[in-house]
Amino acid sequence: MAKVSINIATGSVQKEEIIVGIDLGTTNSLVAFINPEGQPQVINDTGKGVLVPSVVHFQSDGGLIVGNEAKEFLISDPQNTIFSVKRLLGRSFKDIQEHSNLFSYKIIDDDSESLVKIKAGDKYFTPIELSGMILKELKERAEHALKTLVNRAVITVPAYFNDSQRQATRDAGKLAGLDVLRIVNEPTAASLAYGIGLDPEEEKIIAVYDLGGGTFDVSILKIQNGIFEVLSTNGDTFLGGDDFDRAIVNYWIEQNQLGDRAKDSSLNQALRLKAEEAKKALTTQNIFNGFVDNIPCAITKQKFEELILSRVEQTITCCKNALKDASLNITDIQEVVMVGGSTRTPLVKQMVAAFFEKEVHDQINPDEVVALGAAIQSDILAGNRKDILLLDVTPLSLGIETMGGLMDVIIPRNAKVPAKAGRQYTTSIDGQINMKISVFQGERDLVSENRKLAEFDLKGIPAMPAGFPKVDINFRLNADGILTVEAVELRSGVKQEVEVKPTYGLTDEQVEKMLIDSIENAKDDVSRRMLIEARTEGEQMVYTVEHFLEKNSEQVSEQETEDTQKLIGNLKSALGSGDKDLIHKSIDELNEFTRPFAERLMNTAISSAMKGKAIE
CATH class of the missing domain: 3.30.420.40 (ATPase, nucleotide binding domain)
Structure with a gap:
C-alpha cells in the first residue's frame, strides 16, 4: 500500500x-x-x-x-x-x-x-x-x-x-x-x-425530512458558527418507500384474490419489484398498467395516494414530535430539506410543505x-475550504479491552474535541464482584496491537447472575487532551474513575504508522475478531446450557439430556477448530435444539406462578 x-x-x-x-x-x-x-x-x-x-x-x-x-x-x-x-x-x-x-x-x-x-x-x-x-x-x-x-x-x-x-x-x-x-x-x-451552514456567519434552524427506501427520520438542526447541532430527531426505522411498495402489492393480491399463491417468495419479490416500478411511474402519470406471471397489476395515482396516506401522516406526526422535543414551533423553522428517493412522491412533498408552511428544498436529486x-x-x-472552521479532533481511537482481548472503541478517531461517549457492559460470570477496566489507544481490533493507557478495577459489584449487573463506562476527553474514564455499576452506584493523557509521548510519525498498519491489517484483524467473538459466544453458550441442565435435570428427559450433551460436545470440539462458521453452526444447532424445552419449562413456571406458586 x-x-x-x-x-x-x-x-x-x-x-x-x-x-x-x-x-x-x-x-x-x-x-x-x-x-x-x-x-x-x-x-x-x-x-x-x-x-x-x-x-x-x-x-x-x-x-x-x-x-x-x-x-x-x-x-x-x-x-x-x-x-x-x-x-x-x-x-x-x-x-x-x-x-x-x-x-x-x-x-x-x-x-x-x-x-x-x-x-x-x-x-x-x-x-x-x-x-x-x-x-x-x-x-x-x-x-x-x-x-x-x-x-x-x-x-x-x-x-x-x-x-x-x-x-x-x-x-x-x-x-x-x-x-x-x-x-x-x-x-x-x-x-x-x-450550501446551508457553509457560511460561518449564518445562524439557522432547519428541518431535514429524510424518507428512504426502508427508513424515515426527521432531524431539527441548529447551525451556528459553522457547527451543526442536532436539536432533535424522530422517525421510524421500519417506515419507507418499501411500505409504499408493500401497500401496492397487498392491493394487487386482494384485487386478484391470490390467496395462498401470495406466500410464494419468488412471486412476492416479483410483485414487489413491479410495485416499485408503479410507484416511480405514478410520480409523473395518473395510471399504471403491468403484468406479473399473467397477473394484471394496475393502479391509479388516486388509489396509490389513498393507500399510502396513513404512512405519510405517520411521518408528519414524527415531524410534530421532533418540533415538540426541540421545544420549537413551525414558525421557528427557516428551511426544509428533502432527502431520500421516496420524497419524489408528489403527496409527500405536498404534505410536508403544507405542514411546515413553506416551500421545500428539493432541487438537488x-x-x-x-x-x-x-x-x-x-x-x-482535506483543508481545501479555508473559510470553514476545522475543530480539533482525536488522532487515534480510544477504547477498552473486552472479552478475548478485543478493543471496543468508545471515542473514535477524528471525533471532535472536547468529546464525551459511553457504553454499557455487564459481567460474564455468575457472582462476579470485580471488573478490570483496561484503556487503550489505537486502530487495531486486538488490544495487543494497540497502546495501553491505563488500567483500574471496579470493585464491590454486588454478586449477581452473569448479565445482570449494568456497568456504564464513560469517556470524557477535554480540549487539552486529558481523558477521564469513569466506571459505575448502576444498580449499586459503585463508582471508580481515572485520568490519563492519551497522546503523551507519540510523534506524528508513530500516529501515521498506527493508522497505516490498521488499514493494511484490516482483513486479518476482522477475521481474528470474528473468531474470538465466535469463541466467546460459544463458551458462554456451553456455560449457560450446562448450568441449565444441572439446575433442571428432573424436568428434562434422559433423551433430551443425552442429545443436548452430544451437541455441547460438538460445540466444544468446534471451539478448538479455529473455524468461525463451524462454531456459529454448532451454536445455532444447540440453540435450536434446546429452545423448545427451555420454553416448555418457562411456560410451566409461569403457569405455576399464575396459580400463586413461587418460581424457583
Whole structure:
C-alpha cells in the first residue's frame, strides 16, 4: 500500500489525495467526490448508474456479487441474497425480532443481547462484514472511474445512530480498505449540499425530512458558527418507500384474490419489484398498467395516494414530535430539506410543505444529496475550504479491552474535541464482584496491537447472575487532551474513575504508522475478531446450557439430556477448530435444539406462578 500523508492537527489527509463521500444507504448506496472544478459530483462507473443497490448475493460456488447484478437474485435465490443490512448494523436480534419476517434470509436468533448474524449457505456473516462488501464495491467503482487509488472516505449515518451503530459503520469501512476520516450525520451532509451552514456567519434552524427506501427520520438542526447541532430527531426505522411498495402489492393480491399463491417468495419479490416500478411511474402519470406471471397489476395515482396516506401522516406526526422535543414551533423553522428517493412522491412533498408552511428544498436529486454533502465534508477535511472552521479532533481511537482481548472503541478517531461517549457492559460470570477496566489507544481490533493507557478495577459489584449487573463506562476527553474514564455499576452506584493523557509521548510519525498498519491489517484483524467473538459466544453458550441442565435435570428427559450433551460436545470440539462458521453452526444447532424445552419449562413456571406458586 502506498504511504499516505496525514495531517495530525486536523486528522485529515493532505490535498493531493482524493477523499470520497459515501452514502451507505438501506436500499441504495452511492459515492461522490469533488471534481477538478471544485464541485461535488456523484460517480457513475462504466454506465452502471449512480445508485448501487445495497444488496449482496452469495453464489453456490462461493462467489460474491454486490450491487446491480445481485438485485436480480432477490427473486431467484432470496435465501442467499442479503438486502437492507443497514437496519441490522449494531443491533441484537431482540432489537429487530418484531420485523424479522421482512427479511427473506435467515437472521440467527441466539436468544441473547449479542449482535445479529446472518446465515447464507453454510457461512455466517455479521452486518459489518456485509456492509464492508458494499463499501468495497463502492471503493472499486470510484477507483475505476477516477483512475486513482481511493483510501480515504467520509461516510454518512442517520442522526439517530448510536455509538454501537457508528462504530459498526467505521469497522465496515476499515474492512473495505478505507480510512474513515469522519462519520457525518446524513441531515448535516444534506444541508451542506444545499450550501446551508457553509457560511460561518449564518445562524439557522432547519428541518431535514429524510424518507428512504426502508427508513424515515426527521432531524431539527441548529447551525451556528459553522457547527451543526442536532436539536432533535424522530422517525421510524421500519417506515419507507418499501411500505409504499408493500401497500401496492397487498392491493394487487386482494384485487386478484391470490390467496395462498401470495406466500410464494419468488412471486412476492416479483410483485414487489413491479410495485416499485408503479410507484416511480405514478410520480409523473395518473395510471399504471403491468403484468406479473399473467397477473394484471394496475393502479391509479388516486388509489396509490389513498393507500399510502396513513404512512405519510405517520411521518408528519414524527415531524410534530421532533418540533415538540426541540421545544420549537413551525414558525421557528427557516428551511426544509428533502432527502431520500421516496420524497419524489408528489403527496409527500405536498404534505410536508403544507405542514411546515413553506416551500421545500428539493432541487438537488434526493437520492444524491447526502453523498454530495459528504463529498463537501471531505473537501473541508482535506483543508481545501479555508473559510470553514476545522475543530480539533482525536488522532487515534480510544477504547477498552473486552472479552478475548478485543478493543471496543468508545471515542473514535477524528471525533471532535472536547468529546464525551459511553457504553454499557455487564459481567460474564455468575457472582462476579470485580471488573478490570483496561484503556487503550489505537486502530487495531486486538488490544495487543494497540497502546495501553491505563488500567483500574471496579470493585464491590454486588454478586449477581452473569448479565445482570449494568456497568456504564464513560469517556470524557477535554480540549487539552486529558481523558477521564469513569466506571459505575448502576444498580449499586459503585463508582471508580481515572485520568490519563492519551497522546503523551507519540510523534506524528508513530500516529501515521498506527493508522497505516490498521488499514493494511484490516482483513486479518476482522477475521481474528470474528473468531474470538465466535469463541466467546460459544463458551458462554456451553456455560449457560450446562448450568441449565444441572439446575433442571428432573424436568428434562434422559433423551433430551443425552442429545443436548452430544451437541455441547460438538460445540466444544468446534471451539478448538479455529473455524468461525463451524462454531456459529454448532451454536445455532444447540440453540435450536434446546429452545423448545427451555420454553416448555418457562411456560410451566409461569403457569405455576399464575396459580400463586413461587418460581424457583
